[in-house]
Amino acid sequence: MAAEKFSIDQRETDKAIVLHFHGELDLEVAATLFRDKLETVVYRTEKELVLDLTDLSYIDSTGIGILVSVLKIRNERKAALTVQNIPASVCKLLEITGISQFLLAGVKGDAH
Template identity: 45%
Template sequence: MDRDAQKFHVKVLNTPEANVLFLSGELDLSTAEQFRSVVEPLAGQRTVPLKLNLRELTYIDSTGIGIFVSVLKKRQPEEASFAVQEVPAKIRRLFDMTGLSRYLTMEGGGL
């Protein structure tokens, strides 16, 4: 596989309805800070729904899952909307195995 195809990318789409982050590539220890620096300020905007589109995410490790948990903890006390979209089957299995699925609102295909 082309190493560049595995690199992690995050694209942000800000609309009046929601902040949507499109994740692609591999979210792991080496790319976690890049993701955290984008998602944490948006997680703090509690009046705007936050959605993570995972359609092109090929891998996530425990560091990436930890960031998801951090976002959940930041948004849940104030019931701020947080959802994941188009979760690939192998990522969904990992969410199921770790118990994270119980806490995530899942939208779109790939469920």
């Protein structure tokens, strides 16, 4: 079975920038992902950043590293970050690695 290609859909509301992740977030897409998509929004502190992981089918250690980097950048700038709709398989991996406590601390309901 072929890997599901990774993509991000972006939408913006008055209060939030919502990034909807699709597919597999792994080493193969990590470098271009941050440079091409996340870097442009992670530093925008005037709005909450919402990462919607509903359709994230797989994440490896590189992908987890990206989530941690986003969390760190947002925390340093005291900017809001919400990670929502985490699939069970991804949530389990985040729990095993101990990262879920940091990502889930700010989890809220649906984006604005």
